[in-house]
Amino acid sequence: QVQLQQWGAGLLKPSETLSLTCEVYGGSVSDSYWGWIRQPPGKGLQWIGEINHSGARHYNPSLKSRLTMSVDTSKNQFSLNLSSVTAADTAVYYCARVFGSAVLRLDLWGQGTLVTVSS
Amino acid sequence: EIVMTQSPATLSASLGDRATLSCRASESISSNLAWYQQKAGQAPRLLIYGASTRATGIPARFSGGGSGTEFTLTISSLQSEDVAVYYCQQFNDWPPDYTFGQGTKLEIK
Numbered sequence: 001q002v003q004l005q006q007w008g009a010g011l012l013k014p015s016e017t018l019s020l021t022c023e024v025y026g027g028s029v030s031d032s033y034w035g036w037i038r039q040p041p042g043k044g045l046q047w048i049g050e051i052n053h054s055g056a057r058h059y060n061p062s063l064k065s066r067l068t069m070s071v072d073t074s075k076n077q078f079s080l081n082l083s084s085v086t087a088a089d090t091a092v093y094y095c096a097r098v099f100g101s102a103v104l105r106l107d108l109w110g111q112g113t114l115v116t117v118s119s
Numbered sequence: 120e121i122v123m124t125q126s127p128a129t130l131s132a133s134l135g136d137r138a139t140l141s142c143r144a145s146e147s148i149s150s151n152l153a154w155y156q157q158k159a160g161q162a163p164r165l166l167i168y169g170a171s172t173r174a175t176g177i178p179a180r181f182s183g184g185g186s187g188t189e190f191t192l193t194i195s196s197l198q199s200e201d202v203a204v205y206y207c208q209q210f211n212d213w214p215p216d217y218t219f220g221q222g223t224k225l226e227i228k
Contacts, residue, residue, distance in 0.1 A: 047217045061120070104217075
């Protein structure tokens with residue numbers, strides 16, 4: 001049974017870089033695309049982007065200039081970096097598996113990490 | 120960007136009622152739509168993909184329909200454990216920018 005476990009710093013100051021990592025248990029990071037989604041407190045879900053093991057990346061255009069995603073196949077992990085954070089980046093961040101070929105869905109989710117940006 | 124619009128924002132229904140949630144896409148997305156359920160303090164859970172296919176372990180009272188720009192999620196007989204926020208998400212955009220609807224909060228009346 002494939003599971004995702006995520007971690008990263010929960011409190012950042014404005015202008016710092018948000019860094020989160022998600023590890024794949026019971027499966028291989030080489031099998032799928034992997035996505036990141038965030039949810040500001042009390043609000044809805046926002047698609048951040050996705051990456052696969054060969055480095056193909058697709059980013060939300062509104063975040064693209066600050067966003068970097070990577071995959072480490074040796075550790076079965078994938079990561080998210082978001083630079084120059086502001087209070088508007090405060091959210092719960094989720095990692096997820098983008099499953100399927102013709103019919104896509106986010107079928108597995110990490111537990112979520114609350115990231116707060118505050119001076 | 121494909122904009123996903125859900126209605127109503129909040130739905131109040133009684134136990135045992137049939138509840139219908141709607142999702143509209145700003146352009147045709149064929150059947151490239153998923154529905155998720157998010158309970159308070161939890162990560163979202165996949166309910167429906169491909170507009171109408173139930174995910175593994177999802178009760179049969181949940182069903183999805185529609186194609187093109189208009190979609191529905193129906194709960195045939197509302198249970199107390201169905202209280203949650205429901206989101207739709209499209210997977211039709213290229214390059215991928217898989218936008219979500221703003222959510223429908225389902226309450227028990």
